[in-house]
Amino acid sequence: MLLKHTPEMISERSALMINPAKTCQPIGAMYAALGIKGCLPHSHGSQGCCAYHRSTLTRHYKEPVAAATSSFTEGASVFGGQANLIQAIDNIFTVYEPDVIAVHTTCLSETIGDDLPQIFDKAIKENKVPAGKTLIGASTPSYAGSHVTGFANMVKAMAALAQPGGEKTGKVNIIPGWVEPADMEEVKRIASLVGVPITLFPDTSGVLNGPLTGVYSMFPEAGASIDDIKASGGAIGTLALGEWCSAEAARLLDSRCKVPCSVLDLPIGLQATDRFVDTLRIIAGQSVPDEIVRERGRLVDLISDMHQYFYGRKVALVGDPDQLIAMTEFLVTIDMVPVHVVTGTPGKKFEKRITDLVAGTDHTVNVRAAGDMFLLHQWIKNEPVDLIIGNSYCKYIARDEDLPLVRWGFPILDRQGHQHFPTVGYIGGLRLLEKILDALLDRQDRDASEASFELVL
Amino acid sequence: MLLKHTPEMISERSALMINPAKTCQPIGAMYAALGIKGCLPHSHGSQGCCAYHRSTLTRHYKEPVAAATSSFTEGASVFGGQANLIQAIDNIFTVYEPDVIAVHTTCLSETIGDDLPQIFDKAIKENKVPAGKTLIGASTPSYAGSHVTGFANMVKAMAALAQPGGEKTGKVNIIPGWVEPADMEEVKRIASLVGVPITLFPDTSGVLNGPLTGVYSMFPEAGASIDDIKASGGAIGTLALGEWCSAEAARLLDSRCKVPCSVLDLPIGLQATDRFVDTLRIIAGQSVPDEIVRERGRLVDLISDMHQYFYGRKVALVGDPDQLIAMTEFLVTIDMVPVHVVTGTPGKKFEKRITDLVAGTDHTVNVRAAGDMFLLHQWIKNEPVDLIIGNSYCKYIARDEDLPLVRWGFPILDRQGHQHFPTVGYIGGLRLLEKILDALLDRQDRDASEASFELVL
C-alpha cells in the first residue's frame, strides 16, 4: 500500500492539508499567459516558483514552457523586487524579443508589497520596453484561491487590455477557461462551424501541442494576439466558459467596455455542449449546421450504446471547479453516480452547484470545495466507488484501493495524448465515454472468471 | 487458462485451421455495399450467411446493419436460386425502396453456379427493377480469399459501374479500403485540406457511425452516390489505398475507363500518410496546407516524446493485409519490433512485404499470410512479446499470456469508440500512439513494485 497511513476514519482537520487537490495561483497565470501570441510569462518572485511551474507544465504538456523569473535574492525580498523586475524586463526584451511579457506575482512579491503597475511605469519611463511591446501584470498571491484563481486573474489582466469605445468588430469573445490546447482548438472549430466569428483568449492551441520540426521557436505562430485582445472591447459580447476560470474577465469587459457577457459551463458533456452550441447559434442568428447536429447525434448514440456499462456505477472525482461541474453533469446525464467530488479551490458556490446537479438522482453526493485528496481517499474507503476520474496523483489511491482510473484534468504526468484530443464539445464527449468505458471494461475483463470472460461486450 | 490446449510446440498443419485470422468473402462485400448511398446489401445464399454477417458487423459497429438474403431452401440449393433472387429484388424494391441493391454471392450460390448478371437481366426484363434503380453484383465465393477479398470484389463491382468516355470531372477517385467510418471521413478531410476534389467509394462514414435522433433511416444521407461512382470513369485518376482491398477496383477503372491509378498503402502511421499527402499535393499541384503540416509535426513530436517507451518493445500483430503492412511500417518507424505478423488472407506478396519492412531493423519477423491465431499464439509462446495488436479475439491470448492488448482491426466486439476516431492520417497516428502507450504504461503501473511505482512517466 502506497498510502498505507491513510485511515478510514475521518477526522476533521483545521490546519493541515494533505495531498492537495490544488496548487498555487502563479502556475495558472503562467499557463494563461502562454496562450497569448509572442508572450513570455514572467514570475515575479524567487526563481524556484518559476522552475516548479515550468516543470509541472512541461511534464503535463510535454512541450517546452519558456518563462522567466525575477530571481529574488534575500536582498530583494527585504528591499523589494523592483530592480530585479526592471532588469528582467530589459534582459527579456533584449535576449528573447517577445511581443509581450506577462508578469504575475508570487506569495513572496505579494508579501513584500511589490506594486506591478508602478514598476511597469518605471520600466517604461526608463525605456526598458521597446515600442510596440506590451507588459501585462496580474496579482496572483499564492496564499489565496488556487491555480485556477491565478489563471482567472491573468485572463482578467488580458481583458483589462481591451479598449473601451473602440471599433465594433462583430465578433464574440470566448474565454475558454483552463482547458487543453486541443480543447481550445475544438471551441474554435465549433464556433466556426456555427458561423460565429470569435476572439478566443487565451489560446494555447499550437503553443502547447506544437509540432516537432527541427526548429525551436520560443514564440510559435499561435495564441491570441494582443491586437485581438485589445479589440475585444468592441465585441458583440463575451462568452465566459466556466465561472471560476473565465467569468471575472468577462465581467470586466462588461464593466469596462460595455461588452455584455454570459457565463456558461465548460462545454464538456452533452448538455453543457448543447447550451454552448445553442447560445452560439442564437448569437449568430444561424441554424446549427448539420455537421454539429451529426456530432451530437453520434454522442447521444454512443451514450445509449454504452449505457448498460455506465448505469449506476459510482465515481469519485477530483479536479478543478469548472471541470468538475461539467463532468458531474455529464456523469449524471449518462446515469453514472458521482459519489465523491473534491476540488481544492475554495468556494461554497461549488458545493451548492454539485449538490444541485446530483439532486435529480436517487443519490446524494459528498462534495468539498476546499478539500484534499487525503479526504477523497478516506471518503472512498468509507463508500467505495467503481471509478476514479482525476489527475495523475489519483493513481496512488487507485492502486491502493484497486480501482480503475480515468486520467483527466491537471496535471497528467504519466500519460500522453491529452494535449491532442479534446474533451470539450460533442467529439470530446465521445472521447470521455470511450475512456470511461475502456476503464470499466478493462477492469471487467481483468476480474472476470474464466467462465464469464466475454468476447462480445 | 482459456486456451489451455494450445501447445508451445508448433506442428505444421495441412488441413486444419484453428482460430482463424480471417472470415469469408460475403461479409466484406456487405460492408463495402453499406458504403453506397441508398444501398441495401443482399446476400444470395442461405439466410444464415446474412444473419451472421449482419450480427458481426452490428457487434463491431454498434449500428443497424440492414441486409437482405435470398433465403435459400433445400430446393433452391438444388435447382438454383434465380427465383429466390428475383423475388427478393421485387420485395426489396417494394418494401424498403433502396436506390441500389448490391448482391453478393455465397459459397452456396457459387457452388451451384448461379449467374448474377443473367439473373439481373431476367429481373430487369420482368420489370422487377424500378426506373432509376441499380443492381450491383459481386461474385464472392467463401471458399476463396477472405473477407478482404470479398470487400475488394464488391468495390470492384462498384468500379464496374463507372462509365468510360464520360465527362471529365476533374476529381480524383479514392478507394479507401476496409477502414472504419471515421477513417473514411478523415481521408475526405485530408483530401479536402490539400484541395483535391475527390470521389470516395465506398464511404461508410455517416452510415456506420450514425447519430441517434429518434428516427431510423435504413438509408442515411451518407455513402458514395451511384451517380458519383458512375462519374468516376471521368476522373483524373484513382488512388487505391491498400493493395488487397482497393487495387483491383482501381485497375479496373484504368482498363475500362482509362483512368490511371496509383496503389498506395493505407495512410496509417507517419510514413504512409506522408506518401498519401505527398501524392495528393502533387496531383493537386498545391502546397501542403499548414494545418496538415502542423498535424504531421504533432505526430512526429509525440513519437519523439513517447519513444523511450516504444523502443525495442516486441509486438505480435494479427489483422488484414493492408492494415498490417501499414502498421508494421509504423511500428518500425517508432522503433518498436514487429515480431510475429499473421493475417488470414492468403498471398505470398504479403509475407515478402512484411519481411522487407522489417529488414531494415536488427530483427527478423515471423510472418504468415494464410496463418491463424492458433499459430500466432504458439509463436508468442515461443518468443514472447510486450504487446499484442489485433481484434477482440486476441483477448484470449492476451489473458492467457498476461500481455497487454491494443484492439485494432476487425472485428472489435468488446469495446466501443473505434468507429468514431480515425487511425488513418496523422491524427490517426496520434490515436494509435496514445493507445499503444496507454497499454504499455498501464502494464508498467500494474507490475511496478511499490518502490518503483512512478508519478511521472
Next chain:
Amino acid sequence: MGKAQRTKQWDPVQVKEQLLAKYPAKVARKRAKQILINEARENTTPEITANVRTIPGIITMRGCTYAGCKGVILGPTSDIVNLVHGPIGCSFYAWLTRRNQTSASGEHGENFMTYALSTDMQESDIIFGGEKKLAAAIQEAYDLFHPKSIAVFATCPVGLIGDDIHAVARTMKEKFGDCNVFAFSCEGYKGVSQSAGHHIANNQIFRHVVGTGKKQRSEQFRINLLGEYNIGGDGFEIDRILTKCGITNIATFSGNSTYDQFATANQADLSCVMCHRSINYVADMLETKYGIPWIKVNFIGAAATAKSLRKIGDYFQDAELSARIESVVAEELPSVEVQRQQVLPRTTGKTAMLFVGGSRAHHYQELFKELGMKTISAGYEFAHRDDYEGRHVIPGLKVDADSRNIEEIEVQPDPHLYHPRKSPEQLAQLQQDGMAFKEYDGLIADMDERTLVIDDLNQYEAEKLVELLKPDLFCAGIKEKYSIQKLGVPMKQLHSYDSGGPYAGFHGAVNFYREIDRLVNSRVWGYLKAPWQEHPELSATYVWE
C-alpha cells in the same frame, strides 16, 4: 413519443393492416397468416402459420440450420472438439459469439469452446471434394487435443458436392478407438430456420452419445434439464438452486454440458424441458427409449422457478425433497420480492414486445408480469405451431417440403437400458393430482386478448410495430438492436442478454428486474432532440446576462 401516445388505445386490426399494407400481395397474404390477433375463443387457440419459409428479400431475424446445430446445441459443450467442414466463415461466426458459459467440468477440465476449428475449404476442395482434407483435419485435431469426441459439421457446399462426412467420421472413429467422431449434416440451406439445426444436432447427440456412458449414476432425484444453454450463466444459477434442493442434474442439453453428461443422460429419472422448441422431441425419445417421463419447466421468473421446483418435487413424491424445496423457496424468494418491490413502481404499466428465438418470447413474459409490465406483442423467430398453440396441435401438423428432409428418429425401448421410472398407476395418480406430463400449452394461451402474436417478425414489421405502438421496451436479437434504438426505444437482447445475465432462477430474476428498470427508466431517451430542435425559433438578439 409522449406518454399520452404510449398509453392510448390501439386497434390491433388496424395495426395488422398497417403492417401488411406495403407488401406485395403475395407477401401480404403469407404474412397475414403469421400475424395473429389474440382473441378469446372457447376452448380453442387461434391458429397461426409458423415454421414456414422465410420470404426472400424480406429482412428476417432468422439464422440457418448450421447456426442452430453448431452454434446453439453443440456450442455450449466444453469437451467435444467441434470441427466445421466448409469455407472458413461459418466456423468464424460461431466462435465465442453465443455467450454460453462453461465451468469446464469435464474429466480433465477440457474447454474447447474457445477454439474455432475449420477445414477452411478452398476452391479446389469444392471442385475435387473435401473428404480427404476433412479426414486430415480430424487427424490433426486428434493429434493436438486428444479429445474424447470430435463433432463434424457440414456447411452449405458440403452437401452439394457430396462429401460423405459421416463415412469420414466413422472411419476416423474406428481408427482412433478412444475418440467418438460423429458428424452433422446441418447445411445452412436445410429447413427454414435454426430449428432444423437443433433437430439435427439433438438427433445425433441422442444417437451417438446418449446411453453410452459407463458411469453408474446413483444420486437421488436425478433429472435432465433439456433446452437450457447457459447463456450468461443461466444454467449455473439453475444448477445452484437444484443442488441446494438436493436434486441432481445429470445432464443439461446442452448448457455447460460435458460429453459424459450426455452419455449418462439415460440414467435420469425425469426430463425437465425448458425450451420446448429446441428439444421437446428429445424428451419424447428419452421416454420412449429409456422410460424417462418429462415435464415442462420454466426457470425464468421467480414465481415460475418456485413453481417448477415444486413440480419436480411433486414428481419424486419424497417428503424430504419437498420440504427441502419449500425451505429453499422460503429462503430465496423473499429477498427477490424485496428487489421486485423496489423496482415495481418504476416499471408498472410499461409495455414490452418480445421477439426471440425459442421459448424466451414466452418465458420472459413471466418476468415482465412480475414487473407489472404488459407484453403487447410477441412471437418466435423459429418456432412451430405447437410452441404457439400448444402440443395438442402436433398430430395435425403438416410436414412440408422443407421439414421433410429433417430426420425424425424412430426410437424403440432400449433392450438393456429401458426401464419405466414410474408404474402406469403412479403416473396416472400423478396426473390425477395435477402433474402434467408431456404438456405445453404454448405462448398464445398466456397472452392477453388483443395482443399481437407474430411469427418470424421481420425488420420492416418490427419498425412499424414500434412506430405504431411505441412500446417501452423491445426484446429481440443483436441484428434488431440498433434499428429499434434509433427510434428512441430501448432494446434488450434476449438471445445474448446484452452481456448481462444470468436471468434464470432467483438471482436471475433480480438481475432482470434491475436491468429492466435501467432500460425503461434510462435518461438516454430524453436526449434525442437538441435544445435548438426543441425551440428552433431564433430570437432577434441573444439575451446576454
Next chain:
Amino acid sequence: MGKAQRTKQWDPVQVKEQLLAKYPAKVARKRAKQILINEARENTTPEITANVRTIPGIITMRGCTYAGCKGVILGPTSDIVNLVHGPIGCSFYAWLTRRNQTSASGEHGENFMTYALSTDMQESDIIFGGEKKLAAAIQEAYDLFHPKSIAVFATCPVGLIGDDIHAVARTMKEKFGDCNVFAFSCEGYKGVSQSAGHHIANNQIFRHVVGTGKKQRSEQFRINLLGEYNIGGDGFEIDRILTKCGITNIATFSGNSTYDQFATANQADLSCVMCHRSINYVADMLETKYGIPWIKVNFIGAAATAKSLRKIGDYFQDAELSARIESVVAEELPSVEVQRQQVLPRTTGKTAMLFVGGSRAHHYQELFKELGMKTISAGYEFAHRDDYEGRHVIPGLKVDADSRNIEEIEVQPDPHLYHPRKSPEQLAQLQQDGMAFKEYDGLIADMDERTLVIDDLNQYEAEKLVELLKPDLFCAGIKEKYSIQKLGVPMKQLHSYDSGGPYAGFHGAVNFYREIDRLVNSRVWGYLKAPWQEHPELSATYVWE
C-alpha cells in the same frame, strides 16, 4: 544537421562569443566569467565564476533553496513526515516529482513520501502570522501518523512575516515527547540556488538527528554514503553491490534513508561522498565531530564503480574484504563489458553535453567515456567553484552577500562520541599509499582541452550551443528537455533519468549504455522533414502507376 557539420572543427572562442553576443553588456560581462574554455595550464585549473546570483529575466535552469532542502535532501527519507509551512504550491510541486525511490525500510515500514503536507497558508495567516496554524498542523500530523519525526519547512513568506518555526517545532517536540520535530528556514529566496537548501537541510539533519541513535551498530566495514538520492533506484544498486562485498552502509544521505540511519551515522568508519556539491561539508563535520574520515567515491560508470569499491577496500585494509571486492568486480564487470562492446560501435564518436545539478555533470562523463562518446561541453546548475576547480580553492572562496546568511555549523569533537577511526600514523600511511582523503579535483580537470565549461547555463545559451555544436545528445532537466528536442537533438534528463534508471553501479551502467544507444540512434530524428519539404518542387502532373 548532417554528419559533416557535426564532426567539423569548432572554435570555442568563437562559440563563446556567439553565446554572449546578444546579451546586454552587463549580462555579457557576468556570463563571460561563467563560461570557460578549458585550456591546458601548468598545475593550475582555470578559474570560473560559480555560485553567483542568477540574472533576473535570463531563463535559468535553477530552482530554489526550498527545492534543495525539502525536495532534494529531505524528500528521499521515508519515515520523516515532511510538513511544508506556506501557501500550498511549494508542497504540491515537491510531491512525488523527484523519483527518489524507497524500500520503506523504517522500523514499521513507514512511507510518508507519498504524502504532501502543508499548512496551506491563507491571506489571514500572512497578515496575522502562521505560527498557531503551524502548531495545529503539526498536532494533526502527529495525531494521524504518529511518526518518529516531523520536519517543518519554511517557504518564502514565512521568513518575511517572522513566523518562528523553530520555536514552534521545539514546543511541539517537547509536547509529544516521542517525536522529534525540527524545522528548516529554507525560504526560496535564500542563497542563489538549490545549493543553499542542501546546506540548510544537511545542517539541521546533522544537528537534530545524527548521533542521537540508541542502536549500537556492530557490523563490519561500516560506511556512510553521502550525496546519493536513490533516483531511479541508484541507491538500491549501490547497496546491492556494497552488501555483496560485505560492506555495511549505515546511512545514505539521503536516498532510501530512514531516521534511524541518520541517527546512527556517527557509528560509521568511513564516509563516502558521491555528490560533492550537496554534502561535502557534512563529511567534514562527521570527521570533526565523530572522527570519521571521508573519501570521494563515484558509482557512476562501471570502471568508476570498481575503482570506488577498491578504494573503500583499501581504506579498511582487510585482506578478506579486498578479496571479496575483487571477486565481486570479477563477477560483475565482464557482463557489463559484453553489453558495452555491443553498444560501443553505435555510440563511439558521438558527442554529448551535460548540464545538471550537482556532480552528475561530472560523473556521467565516465559513462560517456565508456561509450566512446566525447563530452564537448558541461557545467553545473548550482555548483561552487570547488566543484569545478577542486577543493584546493575552498580556502580562497569569497563569501558574498547571498552565501553569508547560509549557516555554517561550527562543530567540535563530541565529548562522548568522538573517536578517531585510524591513528594519525595509519592515515599517513594510507595517504602515502595513494589513498586521497578529503580530496576532489573537480570537473574541469577531467574535461578535454577546448571544451566549454559553463556554469548556470541558461535556456538561451543552451539553444545556441545546440545550434552551433550540434551535439548528438544533450543532458539536462525536464525544463530543458523539449526545447532541445524541438531542435532535433535527443535530450536525456539527468535529474530524473526520464523515468529510467538505475544508472549507478554495474547494472546501472548497462541500463545507461542501452538508453544512450536508443537516444543517439533513434529513427525519430530522421522524420523532421516531410517528403514535400525534402522535395518541394511540384511536377506538372502526377505520374500515375
